Amino acid sequence: MASHYSACIRNLKKYHIPAIFMIWGEHAEKYSELLKEEAKCLLFTLGNHTYHHKDLTKLSIKEGKNDEVIEKITGQQPEVIRPPFGSVNADVLSYLNRPTIIWSLDIKKLGSS
Numbered sequence: 001m002a003s004h005y006s007a008c009i010r011n012l013k014k015y016h017i018p019a020i021f022m023i024w025g026e027h028a029e030k031y032s033e034l035l036k037e038e039a040k041c042l043l044f045t046l047g048n049h050t051y052h053h054k055d056l057t058k059l060s061i062k063e064g065k066n067d068e069v070i071e072k073i074t075g076q077q078p079e080v081i082r083p084p085f086g087s088v089n090a091d092v093l094s095y096l097n098r099p100t101i102i103w104s105l106d107i108k109k110l111g112s113s
Helices: 002-014 025-030 032-040 065-074 090-096
Strands: 019-023 044-048
Touching: 002 032, 019 025, 019 032, 025 032, 025 065, 032 044, 032 065, 044 065
Parallel strands: 019 044
Antiparallel strands: none
16 A cells, blocks of 8 residues: 555656645554655645544544644644545534535445446
């Protein structure tokens, strides 16, 4: 997996293509060298995709651990967040405190019609 991401990062840099990397905390710890490489490039934005990839609308605690993991590895706070499954409600939005990225097209549903 890491070699595919390294190749992707190399090509994005080579062709000066900006990208947003949504970081899942468990993967951040496992692939910390890749995360450091992403953080060094000014073309790239780091985003929080939560630590355990759980539905934030079903949690009673705020998901802050992933911000801490990303900052510890890269020295940077994530600029945006993408809630798992696109699940948000008023309570979740009130504590995210940063731009939230949601999508309008589920690619899993494209092949099912």
